[in-house]
Amino acid sequence: MTELIAYLHQILVLCRKELLALFKDPSSRVVLVAPVLVQSMLFGYAATYDLNHIYYAVLDQSHSEASAKLLNRLDGSGVFERNVTLTSPQQIPQAVDRLDAMLVLSIPADFADKLQSGEPAPVQVIVDGRNSATASSALLHMNRVITSFNQQQQLSNAAIQITRRAWYNPNVESRWSMMTAMVATLSIIQTLMLAALSVAREREQGTFDQLLVTPLAPMQILAGKAIPAIMVGLVQSTLVLLISLFWFGIPFRGELWLMYLALLAFTGAGVGIGLTISAISLTMQQAMLYTFLIILPLMLLSGLITPIDNMPEILQLSTWANPLRFGIELIRRIYMEGAVFADIAHDFIPLLIMAAFTLPLAAWMFRHRLG
Template sequence: ESNGLFRQVATLSDARQIAEVIDEGRAMFVVSIPAEFASRLAQGQSTAVQLILDGRNSVTAGLASGYVSSIVGSYNRTLRQAAGLSGTGGVQIERRAWFNPNLESRWSLMPTLIASLSLIQTLLLAALSVAREREQGTFDQLLVTPLTPMQILVGKAVPSVMVGLMQSTIILLIIRFWFQIPMAGSIVTLYLGLLVFTVAAVGVGLSLSALSLTMQQAMLYTFLVVMPLMMLSGMLTPVRNMPEVLQVATYANPLRFGVAIARGVYLEGATLVDIVPHLIPLSVMIAVTLPLAAWLFRHRLG
């Protein structure tokens, strides 16, 4: 901690606690120091320190590994100068990256595309589907039917959800068979999470559509929304590394939870129980955005 690069978040006494702090994202890495560490150094012998990295974000893990290596190298030089240790003595690092053994950037990035590309597609489809009909005047014909605004919106949402899941399937096949990235979790769990995520994304798209009178407005609103959603999703920069204000803002971002589900199931082998904390906020978004879109339609048309 003295170098200002790292902050100690916990002191673990049991190796089984390592998985907990890594999985929950509380720690970027864990340094495991053996019990005989000090005694072996005092005897002029080599000893090993295990560095367990969170490989879900390969860039951050690579930087952390480099910094730790530099710190250990400096510590070794200090030991040799102060205690006259031989060149073969000192501390050696044994690195182990969980969920991404070789710290390949594509392992971290590709699963996130399942959610991010689907978000763009579903937002556009949902936003343009209603705006186009309103622009052409055919939406007025739907309003004279016995259907309620909510029923009309559900009918518009179903095709967008199906297209989003189809696109997710195509991306999933490319990741698995073209890029040869193995899937650690259950395909059923992944699709359940993607279904809830896609419905939430469609709800946002329909809300944007309710605010739009023309297709141009719908496209403009969509592109204005997509970039902040991508930047605040944790796809490139971990959410915990963002300023606190932005961390709070990410709770209103469906892509944050879609990325977490895709990475968690695909790379970590997360179970249904593991992704429930991500499904809950997505379900809240669905419960808010769909009624909001229906209310906006009623309000604008009234």
């Protein structure tokens, strides 16, 4: 028992030493907190697929009461904003090419006559497709306005009406999906970097050799490096969680203890990867290079931007070695869905396997350095 207490005490002393080395420099404290706050705001406000303002141009060749009602419905939607009024079809390419309008609505001259006779009255919608995501969203908003206009004019004779309801995100706001994913994403970026630089920094400063001659075992060195990095990752995740909850007002539906259990498993897997990089790297420059090389693939293969099911099968298989994939899935399901442990237990297994592989691998490499 006494030996166990002494063993744990040595680990705590090493953790204290790591935290002091990390926080004694004011610039280091700023780097750990400021990027998380800034990036949370940037992703919350800028990285959103929601279109709240769609600038459009109109070519109204009908000049009728019906076309005026359609345009009034567009202008009163709160989403569409008329930026250009065209007088000829030849002006359409210029409006799109010069980015004056994301969308051009062309109403033919016989629009009102066809409506009055009960015939289909097509209108042409030209969308700037250089950004497929915004183009699809703009067309979706336009379809909603056209459908509403048809219902008002009592032109739809369909007996079946579709009522849509989005679970877990009633207004289908991309910010909700993005910010809940950022709870895991923003923390792993700095956690990986912190863990990857921990040993490489000591090698450059010449203190790693001093660490090796201490009576600490390789597993104690590993624990002393991993625990502070995990603590920093959890604090950063907490900051993003608080911003999502209180600044952006995204309701938290899950259980807090389960959220932190998921974050602990996810951060442990990320720290294991970072410490393995740190054990491989001889300099801080190498550690930073290796970290930057894997961060972008981790994010692209995580499901943050594109659904994993849409990826080629070989890439889908590679995501099983990506802790960020399971971290994002766990956080989103706990935060937005209110999932319980039984619903998400299977997502813990890959994270635990990654941690069980990378942390002993890093310890073996420390032991190899000792030899």
